[in-house]
Amino acid sequence: METMTTASVDVVADQDRKGPGRPRSARADEAIIEAVMDLLSGGQSADAISIEAVAAKAGVGKATIYRRWPNKEALLIDAVTAMKGPSPELAGESVRGDLVTLIAGMRTKRMDHYGKVTACLLPQLAKGEEMHRVYQGVIEPRREVMRGVLRRGIASGELRADLDIELTLLMLSGPTLAQNILRWNPNVADEQFAERLVDAVLRGAHA
Template identity: 80%
Template sequence: METMTLSVDAVPDQDRKGPGRPRSARVDEAIVEAVFELLSSGQSADAISIEAVAAKAGVGKATIYRRWPNKEALLIDAVLAMKGPLPEPRGESVREDLVTQVAAMRNKRMAQYGKVTACLMPELFKSGEMTRVYQGVVEPRREVMRGILRRGIASGELRADLDVELCLLVLSGPTLAQNMLRWNPNVPDENFAENLVDFVLQGASA
């Protein structure tokens, strides 16, 4: 028996974005989740097509193109969704604020997202334009952590000569390596953020 595919024209208006009609967050999430599933299953970003994403999400290609002009734009939004919202620093303790930021990079789905990030990297850095767009995605997160470190320098909690940019790299690099590659399996996931921040602060503290 022939399997019938639901076309975008058969989907209710919640999957459309007509004049004055807000687009469906549910559909957006389904499309981005389809990207995650395809990437985490081992497909490269180059190999993934809009057709494959549409089929996985259960929508028509037109539904995707109404939201994203091309695959690159969809991948960038996938990166944003993967990272999640920025935690707000409380401003009471440099250590606690740094732990909060690092812990946000180690979310419950980090195992899947690590695979997704590894597959996305070649696509994101294959051109100068894509690199610029990706840097625009992560720069607001860096700026939050810069603010925490600069506040610590001003308050005397951190060394006056602290290299802020290098400190950012030292905090984010191991997190990314563990998320993507499980680079050192001897480093436990439990209390990872606290242990990393405390280790870095041994050299950064005043």
């Protein structure tokens, strides 16, 4: 990303605030989010990252950040969410098809980078409550999308009525995260990983 000075980015941000209804500076937003991700991927813990450090890395003033985010936790949530990207669109034609789409969406090139950042965060996720809250805030909306698919399958009779939805979520997402972040089992091929994982879980979940 092109390096921007504090003055240049703040001028853009100030110009965006002139007049009612003007959008805020996209360049400043991107610089701030990129700075957070650079600090995290560089090994800084969530607790150690400060607004001052983010501002210096992004080349903006602290006031520019606080005009956009009320606190550091909100900034971290947005930064990790931006890295993860939007949830994929679902066809809604079958439970299997939608689950494959969701799992495959966790195996993209974007997710490769996200997995590396997440690997840097693992110590904080294990011992730091702040980063754990941030991470839960990022993944909960995606979990809810998958819950919706499973609930729909139960309602239609495609899945067992007594299906443990939360455990099924874990069975689907756990192996995906393990392979993304740790390459936990190199003997499991990447080819059609989503299809094979979903089929394995659905063997026990089908009505």
